[in-house]
Amino acid sequence: MTFVLAAVIVAITLAITFWASRRNTSASDFYVAGGRISATQNGIAIAGDYMSAASFLGITGLIALNGYDGFMYSVGWFIAYLTVLFIVAEPLRNLGKYTLADMLVYRLKDPRVRTYAAISTIVVSAFYMIAQVVGAGSLISLLSGGVLGPSVAIPLVGILMIIYVVVGGMLATTWVQIVKAVLLMFATIIMTVLILNRFGWSFSNLLGAAEARNGAEFLGAGLKYKNPVDLISLGLALVLGTAGLPHILVRFYTVPTAQDARKSVVWAMVLIGAFYVMTAFMGNAANVLVGKETITTANAAGNMAAPLLAEALFGGKGTFGGELGLAFVTAVAFATILAVVAGLTIAASTSFTHDIYKGVIRKGQATEREEFRVARLATVGVGVVAIGLGLLAQTQNVAFLVALAFAIAASSNLPVILFTLFWRRFNATGAIWGIVGGILTCLALIAVSPNIRGIDPPEKTTGRHPVQAAPIFPLENPGIVSIPAGFAFAALGTLIGAARRREGADQDFDEMQFRAYTGAGTDGTVAAHD
Structure with a gap:
């Protein structure tokens, strides 16, 4: 039943892809659907892009296993859209064309910035992508009773995402994300209604049952994050990282106007806010109705809490209703993974093709036909790399993996974006230092953190820690250190490069601000200001 439902969803999304292929004839179509997506459609697609396997599978599992501390992921990810x-x-939307690098180069007029911004985009997308393919591996393993593990599931997802992007481009990716968002919201609403019905239509009753099963500490902070600084660091990464995520930022180029970009965010916030509230119901209900032991038996990181909860709500294991619930929710989760991976793939391949190949290697001289062909080849390359990285990280919780991507985005992209928009003295040297310093600081701290280093007990065979040694950096998420470091590197680089500040930089800043907040010149005309 599960494979039939999953196959139906895949068939629908493939049909959308081949429909979109007839409209995917130019580089602009491939990158941003020609800028023809409406605000409502884009808002739903943003929600579909954002409500990833980390949200549906990872957060539900974290709440089921860790209570209040797990719900902090939901809070952080929702509040993040206020910054956006x-x-x-x-x-x-007003300054760029296809990528984050377009905006930076428009202000800073230095081709080196394009290279480093593209590298940052690819690194962030890679970390985010790992989480999605890991979630796919967990799903397929559960469905097949362990017969088909991640070694089959991860390449399958990789092949499908390559087809979506190569054939249909951004238009297909957008509609796949819309379909996925509608399915995911439908599934979570149905599950929330069934949960409330089970607990007398009272969230308080649900929390009371969770407390009775786990103790009062389950509803308070500190069960997962014993050190409050760890929770603060996580919160900083989640709240600030969204504004630097390449696959979210590129969606603002798919709409006709800046007003549509703002409307898109409002639509996305409504859907995302409702969804993250419902994760509190699902996570606590999974703890009570399924139990920690069953959840961790299915997947040690807790990624299977939501499908197992659906099975319990619809009748239980072995019943037709239970099998139907498990099948539907698992198929929706699979669609979730496909949609998000497609968005990440197109962001990474666009950045490589438009920024590195056309902007740096060909110095802007590549024809549109050539750029279109290279973009498709880059998509295949990104897919192959994602498959390899996913196979290496299959024992990690997907929400945790995505949180690391947010930390990298907040440490490298966000400082450069804010300084570009608001600091007159900011220059290309500062942008390069900020991107490189933020990424390297974040990756270095992750490498010596409890995520990589730790001592597993002898009986543990999953190998959660690749390096069997005591961690040097004590926090799981490096945001509290790496984000200020990214700003500091950007500021220091700006001061170092101040002596070589080019003539006309002040005028460029004034013109950039005028265009950023009025939209003048975005239609190809010259932006004039008084």
Whole structure:
């Protein structure tokens, strides 16, 4: 039953892809669907892009296993869109064309910035992509009773995402994300209604049952994050990282105007906010109705809590209703993974093709036909790399993996975006230092953190820690150190490069601000200001 439902969803999304292929004839179509997506459609697609396997599978599992501490992921990811709405969405739409690097180069007029911004985009997308393919591996393993493990599931997802992007481009990716968002919201609403019905239509009753099963500490902070600084660091990464995520930022180029970009964010916030509230119901209900032991038996990181909860809500293991619930939710989760991976793939391949190949290697001289062909080849390359990285990280919780991607984005992209928009003295040297310093600091701290280093007990065979040694950096998420470091590197680089500040930089800043907040010149005309 599960494979039939999953096959139906895949068939629908493939049909959308081949429909879109007839409209995918130019580089602009491939990158941003020709800028023809409406605000409502884009808002739903953003929600579909954002509500990933980390949200549906990872957060539900974290709440089921860790209570209050797990729900902090939901809070952080929802609040993050306030930064996007008030600071990033409109200026980015007005200043760029296809990628984050377009915006930076428009202000800083230095081709080196394009290279480093593209590298940052690819690194962030890679970390985010790992989480999605790991989630796919967990799903297929559960469905097949362990017969078909990650070694089959991860390449399958990789092949499908390559087809979506190569054949249909951004238009297909957008509609796949819309379909996925509608399915995911439908599934979570049905599950929430069934949960409330089971607990007398009272969230308080649900929390009371969770407390009775686990103790009062389950509803308070500290079960997972014993050190409060760890929770603060996680919160900083989640709240600030969204404004630097390449696959979210590129969506603002798919709409006709900056006003549509703002409307898109509002639509996305409504859907995302409702969804993350419902994760609190699902996570606590999974703890009570399924139990920690059953959840961790299916997947040690807790990624299978949501499908197992659906099985319990619809009748239980072995019943037709239970099998139907498990099948539907698992198929929706699979669609979730496909949609998000497609969005990440197109962001990474666009950045490589438009920024590195056309902007740096060919110095802007590549024809549109050539750029279109290279973009498709880059998509295949990105897919192969994602498959390899996913196979290496299959024992990690997907929400945790995505949180690391947010930390990298907040440490490298966000400082450069904010300084570009608001600091007159900011220059290309500062942008390069900020991107490189933020990425390297974040990756170095991750490498010596408890995520990589730790001592597993002798009986543990999953190998959660690749390096069997005591961690040097004590926090699981490096955001509290790496984000300020990214800003510091960007500021220091700006001061070092101040002596070589080019003539006309002040005028470029004034013109950039005028265009960012009025949209003048975005239609190809010259932006004039008084």
